[in-house]
Amino acid sequence: MRAGTAEVRGARAGTAEVRGARTEAAGAEHRLTASLEILPGRWLQSWAAPDIAAAARPGQFVYSIGTARPGLLPAALPVAGVDRPRAIIELLVDEHALTGEGALANARVGDPGRFVGPLGIGVPLESRSIHLLVVADIGGLARVRAHVHEAIGIGRRVVLILEARSAAEVLPSSLLPDEVEYVVATRDGSLGHHGDAAELVPDYEAWADHCLAAGSDELVSRLVDLARGRDARLGVARLGRRPGRRSSRAAAGRGRAHEWLHVVLEHGQGCLLGVCLGCVVATRGGLIRACREGPVIGASGLRGADDA
Amino acid sequence: MKRKRSIVTSRRPASRSLAPPMSTRPARRPGTPSTDPREARPATREARPATPRTSALPARTVDLSVDLAPDRPGGLRLAHPLLVAAGGAGYGIELLAASLAPPAAIVTRGTSLRAHGGAEPPRMVATRAGLVSAIGSQNPGVARVIEMYGARWAASDVPIVLALCADDRGGFAALARATDAQPGIAGLELHLGCRDLRRARRVGADPSHDPDAVAAIVRAVRAESSLPVIAKLGGTAPDAGEVAVAAVEAGADAICAIDAMPALAIDRVGHRPALGAGGGRLSGPALTPIALGVVQQVARAVRVPIVGVGGVATLDDVLDMLMAGASAVGMATAALADPGLPGRLAQALEAWCRAEAVESPREIVGTASQRRAARRRA
Numbered sequence: 001m002r003a004g005t006a007e008v009r010g011a012r013a014g015t016a017e018v019r020g021a022r023t024e025a026a027g028a029e030h031r032l033t034a035s036l037e038i039l040p041g042r043w044l045q046s047w048a049a050p051d052i053a054a055a056a057r058p059g060q061f062v063y064s065i066g067t068a069r070p071g072l073l074p075a076a077l078p079v080a081g082v083d084r085p086r087a088i089i090e091l092l093v094d095e096h097a098l099t100g101e102g103a104l105a106n107a108r109v110g111d112p113g114r115f116v117g118p119l120g121i122g123v124p125l126e127s128r129s130i131h132l133l134v135v136a137d138i139g140g141l142a143r144v145r146a147h148v149h150e151a152i153g154i155g156r157r158v159v160l161i162l163e164a165r166s167a168a169e170v171l172p173s174s175l176l177p178d179e180v181e182y183v184v185a186t187r188d189g190s191l192g193h194h195g196d197a198a199e200l201v202p203d204y205e206a207w208a209d210h211c212l213a214a215g216s217d218e219l220v221s222r223l224v225d226l227a228r229g230r231d232a233r234l235g236v237a238r239l240g241r242r243p244g245r246r247s248s249r250a251a252a253g254r255g256r257a258h259e260w261l262h263v264v265l266e267h268g269q270g271c272l273l274g275v276c277l278g279c280v281v282a283t284r285g286g287l288i289r290a291c292r293e294g295p296v297i298g299a300s301g302l303r304g305a306d307d308a
Numbered sequence: 309m310k311r312k313r314s315i316v317t318s319r320r321p322a323s324r325s326l327a328p329p330m331s332t333r334p335a336r337r338p339g340t341p342s343t344d345p346r347e348a349r350p351a352t353r354e355a356r357p358a359t360p361r362t363s364a365l366p367a368r369t370v371d372l373s374v375d376l377a378p379d380r381p382g383g384l385r386l387a388h389p390l391l392v393a394a395g396g397a398g399y400g401i402e403l404l405a406a407s408l409a410p411p412a413a414i415v416t417r418g419t420s421l422r423a424h425g426g427a428e429p430p431r432m433v434a435t436r437a438g439l440v441s442a443i444g445s446q447n448p449g450v451a452r453v454i455e456m457y458g459a460r461w462a463a464s465d466v467p468i469v470l471a472l473c474a475d476d477r478g479g480f481a482a483l484a485r486a487t488d489a490q491p492g493i494a495g496l497e498l499h500l501g502c503r504d505l506r507r508a509r510r511v512g513a514d515p516s517h518d519p520d521a522v523a524a525i526v527r528a529v530r531a532e533s534s535l536p537v538i539a540k541l542g543g544t545a546p547d548a549g550e551v552a553v554a555a556v557e558a559g560a561d562a563i564c565a566i567d568a569m570p571a572l573a574i575d576r577v578g579h580r581p582a583l584g585a586g587g588g589r590l591s592g593p594a595l596t597p598i599a600l601g602v603v604q605q606v607a608r609a610v611r612v613p614i615v616g617v618g619g620v621a622t623l624d625d626v627l628d629m630l631m632a633g634a635s636a637v638g639m640a641t642a643a644l645a646d647p648g649l650p651g652r653l654a655q656a657l658e659a660w661c662r663a664e665a666v667e668s669p670r671e672i673v674g675t676a677s678q679r680r681a682a683r684r685r686a
Contacts, residue, residue, distance in 0.1 A: 070621050071438035071592020073645045098434040269434060271644035273406070275398030275417075277443050278432030287426065287446070 032111045033088060038175055039138070040168065041095045043105050044080065049115060050087035057122025058082070058147035059264050059296040062089070063272060065114040067100030073269040073276065075100035076291065078143040079118060082150075089115075092142035099269045116272060120295045123147045123262060126210050132156050133208035135197050135223060137163040140214030141171065143264035143295070147212055152177045159183060159204055163197035163219065166190045198222040205230050213299075214264040220302070227261035227299045261299035265290040370661040371668040372654060374412075374635050376613045377495065377536030377561035384467065384495045384536040384561070386412035386636060388654040389669055390626065393564075393617045393638030394418055394471040394497060394540070395443070397647065399457045404464050409651025414466055415564075415638065416453075418473035418499050421482050423449040428584030433573045438592025438619070439641055440573040442585035445473050450486045454493075461492025469495040469538065477521075477528045484532035495536035498529060498560075501544075501567055516567075517545045519554035530559035538615060540564040541602065543595070548602045549609030556610045564615040564638065565602045569595060591641040595619040600632045607633025607674050621649070623656045630669055631676040 034046040052062060056079045063074040075097070081090030095105035107113060132151045136144045141162065151158050159181040164170045167190040173182050184192030185200055193200055198219060201211075205226070213223045230236075267279045267290040279290040283301040288294060372388035391413040397403040400414035426446025433440050447453065453470075461468040470493050472483045480498060487493055501516035515521035522539065529537055539555035541548055543566035552563045568589035573582040581587065599618025606614055616634030620626060621642035629637045642649050657669060666672060 068645065071594065071619060071641055072434050073432075073439065073641070098436065269432065271647075273397070273402040273644075273647055275402055276395075276432070276441075276644045277398075277426065277446055278441055280426070280429050280431055280446070282429055287429075 029112045030115055032107050032109055032113060035107065035109060038092075039171060041105075042138075043093050043095065044175075045091045045093060045104070045107070046081075046083075046088050047091060047113060047115070048087060049089045052079075052115060052117050053082055053084055053087045053089050056082045056089055056118040056146075058150050059123035059143065060118035060120045061267060061291075061295060062091070062115040062117030062119065063270070064100045064104055065116060067103040067113070068269070069098075069100070069103075072099055073271055073278070074116075075104070076119075076267045076270050076279075077101060077104075077115075078146075078264070078267075078295075080142040080145040082146055090146070092145065097268075120267075120291060121293070121297075123212060123264070123296050125150075126258060128258065129210035130156060131208045131210070132158045133201070133204050133211040134158060134160045135163075135201060135211065135213040135215070135219070136160070137197065137215035137219055138165075138169050138171075139216060140219075140264065140266070143214035143266075144212055148180060149177060152179045157181075159208065161185065161197045161200050161204070163187075163215065164191075196222070198226060201226050202233075206234055209260070211261045212264065213261060214266070220263050223261060223263070224299045224302045230260060259298035259300055262296055263299055263302060265295040265297060267291055267295050370658045370666070371670075372658055372661075373668075374613065374670065376538065376615065376636060378613070380536050380561050381534075382536075384413075384469075386467065388412045388657070389630070389634075389636040390650040390654040390657070391415065391469075391615070391636055391638050392643045392650055393615075393640040394499070395568075396638075396640035396643035399453065400464075400466070400468060401457055401460055403647050404460065404466060406647060408648035409655065410466050411643070411650035412467075412636065412654065413469055413494065415469040415497050416471050417443075417447060418445045418471045419447045419450050419453050419483070420445060420473045421450055421479055421486070423447065423452065424473075430582065430584050431588075433582045433588075435573050435590075437571075437594045438590055440571045440583065440588045440590050441568075442583045442588035444585055447473075450483055454487070454490050458490055458492045464492070467494035468492055469497050471497040471499055471540075472529075473499045476515075477525050480525050481528040481532050484529040484535075488533040488535065493535060495538060495561075496529065496533060497538040497540050497564060498525060499540050499567065500525060500555075501540075501542035516540075516542045516551065519551050522551050523554040523558040526555050526558035526560050536561045538562045538564050540567055541606070542567045543569050543598045543602055543618070545602075547605075549605045552606040552610045556612050560612065562613045562615060562635075563606050563610060564617060565606055566595065566599045566618050568640075569598065591619065593619040593621060593625075596625055596628070600628055603629060603632045603634050604677055607677060623653055623660060626653055626657055627660070627672070630672050631674070633674040633677060635670070635673050 030047045030049040032045055033048050036044045038044045061076045061078045063076055065074055068074050077091045079089055080092040093101045093105045095102055134144050134148055148158055148160055161183045163185045165187045170184050170191055176182055185195055185197045186192055265281055270279050270291045274289055274292040280287045281290055285301055374389045375383045375385045377384040390411060392411045394415045395417055397414050399416050424445050424447055427442040427444025431442055470487055474480045474483055500522055526539055537560050539560040541551055545551050568591040571590035572587050575582040595618035599616055603614055603616045613635035614633055615636045615638050616629035617638035620637055620639050626637045639650055
């Protein structure tokens with residue numbers, strides 16, 4: 001594990017000033033325009049937030065200010081949907097969460113709220129990608145939902161594999177765009193595939209040219225292992241330097257730019273400046289902060305189950 | 309009717325009143341201005357003009373300043389008593405760059421001699437009692453820290469206190485040697501109960517419980533550094549007063565109390581500890597009453613300034629800490645959640661002092677203990 005990575009990256013010129021300005025702007029007030037309980041205890045909320053909606057990208061998150069109990073840090077909430085024409089962001093909140101997310105779930109239409117964001121690195125829009133595979137469990141759904149809608153909006157074909165403990169936790173298909181192919185896996189076998197979502201991925205890995213995942217550590221590490229062996233299983237030719245020849249650094253960079261699997265890391269709560277180091281994730285290149293170097297990260301940098 | 313507050317400070321024995329008895333106070337000639345600002349106040353509440361206090365007091369100045377090392381050449385003078393405690397702002401660079409009301413000082417994250425990778429993720433979990441976290445003293449090592457941040461600290465008006473983490477006396481001495489005479493470092497805070505490094509190297513019991521071990525560490529640092537030294541105590545020592553006395557006699561300029569408390573959070577789905585490191589530390593408001601108790605214990609035992617830390621998030625918490633005996637108040641978790649909070653609380657404290665006709669927060673330091681002692685004597 002490399003020490004001090006976060007400090008080095010945190011010292012990027014200009015970043016701190018931007019964060020500081022956002023902290024000052026935390027007084028901007030937003031308003032709840034709709035709230036729908038889409039699963040037991042999970043609410044899909046629409047907030048009028050013109051400043052955030054104008055800039056938000058799928059995968060990014062906002063901090064909810066003033067809702068956390070004293071002693072906790074602001075809840076980090078993934079942007080679950082963006083409606084730019086109406087200047088609305090959607091958040092999927094869990095009323096049982098111990099962070100400020102729980103308090104936010106009790107808000108009623110018309111209530112004010114304060115959010116800081118959008119923050120973090122969003123999902124890269126792969127211009128060459130046509131077939132998108134999205135894999136998530138119920139906990140990770142909020143982190144990938146916005147990208148599903150955006151991909152459908154620009155004409156991509158999308159398959160969503162959702163993992164849940166039982167049928168009671170499965171998101172109704174009516175809440176997804178009609179164009180999405182929806183595949184369900186339940187742990188108890190009460191609906192769809194009996195097992196976990198990772199078991200279904202090999203069926204789609206040849207079809208999909210880009211995969212986005214979010215969920216538990218177990219799910220993510222299994223997907224990372226699958227992604228690592230994908231090229232070999234599919235017989236994908238490796239282009240690039242031949243044995244014995246030196247590679248051009250620029251060419252190597254272009255080659256790495258397209259990763260098959262991107263993961264949206266979990267980030268429950270955090271500070272506003274990126275200094276608490278509470279959201280740190282161990283990667284092959286050292287420690288990174290989900291709030292600053294993430295939450296979206298290419299799978300090649302993540303540790304899989306085989307690395308443990 | 310509210311009685312007029314008696315004026316006492318922690319710098320004097322509790323049994324002595326700051327002001328001499330009225331009968332012994334020399335008479336001032338008519339027309340001679342007083343040199344004692346307290347004399348500008350009416351002797352009793354009844355004698356005050358009937359106009360509202362807020363309109364009568366705007367001209368009164370409140371001296372918020374506090375010196376955490378008054379006996380050391382150069383001292384460690386703060387503009388107000390509200391500072392960011394260790395872990396509340398990393399190395400302070402982001403906070404210094406933000407356009408917020410500045411804290412009185414920033415105590416950095418714990419820094420060790422060599423780079424330390426920190427604890428395995430996950431590192432932070434929310435519980436009903438507050439935040440349980442295990443960061444594990446992640447830092448790039450003292451030399452790299454000074455190289456990266458020293459120049460920016462030196463350019464800042466906010467004093468930076470470097471928190472030092474080591475697992476033995478030699479480690480603390482080496483850190484003190486490495487930081488002495490470095491520009492931008494206003495003082496050192498010794499994390500005497502730094503569990504992270506001890507756990508990593510599997511060495512002995514918590515030295516912050518042992519007065520002899522604490523004295524040895526402080527003496528070793530004192531021999532290597534001329535900077536003001538703050539000894540940080542944990543909240544679990546059986547007799548914090550005894551440990552504080554040992555630290556002060558060995559050369560500590562101030563005492564900081566308390567560190568976050570050992571804690572555990574459980575991942576019920578995985579049937580395992582929720583944090584990657586296993587155990588962690590609890591921070592947040594649950595700590596405040598514990599910290600108040602330790603601060604009072606320490607204030608009774610030593611006469612050096614005390615920095616009260618533990619779940620402070622409101623003006624009431626600040627006043628409690630001051631009245632328990634702290635000269636300055638540190639915030640970590642609350643400052644992470646709201647980086648501008650220490651600066652705003654300083655403004656609120658100033659307003660409170662104006663409203664309560666208190667000319668300096670120093671006047672209320674330790675009053676809770678002194679009132680109780682006076683009541684017992686009566």
